[in-house]
Amino acid sequence: MPRPIPFSEPPYLCGLPSAYYTPSHLRWQKACRAFVTENLHQHALDWEREEAVPPQVFQNFAEANMLIPNLPAPLPVEWLHKLGIHDILGAVKVEEWDYLHTSIFCDEMSRSGLAGPSASLTTGMAFGVPPLIKFGSKKLQERFLPDLLLGKKRTCIAITEPGAGSDVANIETTAEKSEDGQEYVINGTKKWITNGIWSHLCTMAVRTGGPGPSGLSMVVVPLLDYPGVSMRRLKVGGHSTAGTTFIELSDVRVPVFNLIGEEGQGMKYIMTNFNHERLTIAVGVTRQARVALSAAFEYCLQREAFGKVLMEQAVVRHRLAKAGALLESQWAWVEQFVYQMTKLSKAEADVELGGLTALAKAQAGMVLDECARCAVLLFGGNGFTRTGRGEIAERIYRDVPGARIPGGSEDVMLDLAVRQLAKNYQRQTKLLERPRGSSKL
Template identity: 30%
Template sequence: MNNTYFTEEHNLFRKSLSDFLQKEVVPHIDKWEKTGTIERFIWEKFGEMGFFGINYPEKYGGLDLDIFYTVIFLEELQKINSGGFAAAMWAHAYLAMTHLNKEGSHEIKEKYLAPSITGEKIGCLCITEPFGGSDVAGMKSTAVKNGDHYILNGSKTFITNGVYSDYLVIAAKTSPEEGNKGMSIFVIDRDTPGIASTKLDKLGWRASDTGEISFTDVKIPVENLMGEEGKGFPYIMQHFALERLIMGINAHARAESAIEYTLQYMSDRTAFGRSIDKFQALRHRIADIASEAEMCKQFNYLTAQRLGNGEYVVKEATMSKLLSTKMADNAINECLQFLGGYGYMEDYPLARMLRDSRLGPIGGGTSEILREILAKMIIDKKEYKPAT
């Protein structure tokens, strides 16, 4: 283990989390992959173990630990070969809950963040729209203030935990005429009248519930506004750095998992009188993908350290997601090939891993959008600044 970033306490935490996942989660994964529903009990067990409170304040039941505990949480989730289960967990803990913690009032934190840490409540983050995609500024959903409520209308799509969550953290335009400067963030209870969800059928991430959600004259109490009205866009942009880095870390972790499995398979599989890990053509390809995975991992660790130190690493996090997800797709595709026909069989892990990995260059900002963001920063010298 890399002692530059991980202490003995980190390593003990990793062992504890790994043991927990093998005992409590792995036996149910195949069932959840088939049903598309993660049973409620596991959320509460995660809460009991403190895994949802890793980086949150002790005041609300969290552990207030450093960012490398989060890195471990993400890496270990990738090792159980269910991108959907992993996504449901980290989308709750690091998308929905991040906004609660950063922008929510004390009352909102007591009502939503504290039970999210215990696993009693599940959250989702609603930003992407059917006709918006990565164009957050082009959002159409509106929340018009009317007395002591906002009236929300619009729709969201591709929302992880979008069907079975208990509350929704949602972005909508409170002043549409002001463009991205007129956007705000709210938290809404799932059972609020006017909310309807439809479950989407996906290529991968089969265990997670990904939903399309419509909002028809939904009444949001004014106290459910998070942060300042009109500051929603910079809040979202500020947290995108964390989301992109999460997806970069996920990518290097699943690539490593695929490589580890494939190396074991190659040492056991024989052809022409010797194990296939003795053939130079395969050895050199493994050397390439392992090198690329290691380089992404080390860059991601350094970026995580800087983020944990309070630096605004939007450029580096964007690079992390862009390159790490591309690397993981290539590595897993190569690993599947090394298994030959068995790689294509559902009884072996690479088929699911390939499907799940393919979401990496799409979700949380497509690779095409990320390249344009980076081009603006590198060529046009555009600067992105944190919300004030």
């Protein structure tokens, strides 16, 4: 087996020992890579140029149960068994699935270096379905989950608005009950909704009460061809194939039956899935950085300038070394996070890792920025061109804002991380304080 280009693979795939991965994980990685390479990556660059992934690709993934890995671990085993899904690609049983399997999937889905093609397939299942699984009533789940889990219908998460991005508590889209109390009448707009343009329905954050987070709820809202719903695709700097959408809602009527959980609990439901969202983003973005840097490394071994190959120039080696150190440090940190997720309960992970996950997501965007910029500069004119040898570096660099803004913008994530770390410290310190007037420790 040929030795991989430096920085092109995580250490465990370069033959180096790792305490994290079991035979189940290694078996899954091989099966996952083979499927994703054949069904996505070999055409990903062409689809990104055309700004469209053929609908059949989604169906190929659905028929192979390869949309299921987007869900948080552990998987909803009871539902999957009910639908006849017992394993993924014959490599791993659904009841054995943990966050390391999830991480391998996210890493492999990003191996093309392009965020858009994979996001066109993953975002709806990863972020739109979990609130329904975790908080939806049994009847609501029975109505929607079979079609969603089997990929017969597509969905998305609709939270962000023109005036409320990371500031979720200020969502303005309203859902008021009809006079007979049987329907919600929804009015407002949603913006930058990934996968929205293809989605039959969505999990939407709406305001059912007063201002602030306590007035938010989550509702399943039909989209495609539904009365009062208007959608148009947005052109964005990167993620060209991900189906970024602007949604307008004018007196959209949905049954109150479509409420997820309880009114006024929407903020809680939204926050519950943020750790999954940010961790999966961090894994995929780190792989993008790996693709950019390893492409530049290979180029520098071949390109000649000033009478010698670029790799013989000290300044080139310095750039690669600096970016490589950041990349491998980020991967080690993310890998550590993922392992910890396999050992902590959901409640423990939300408290102990919530702020740090936000920090890891923010740091992933910074590392991608550094690695992509390094690649563009080392490719020179080729890295500034949308075709040819440097095309992959140019396209990854365009994806950088898509890593640093969606899923919680970078500055908000940095602030959130420190605030939660301080809160955890203060809470634990208070628990250790000696009661006043007591001699007991």
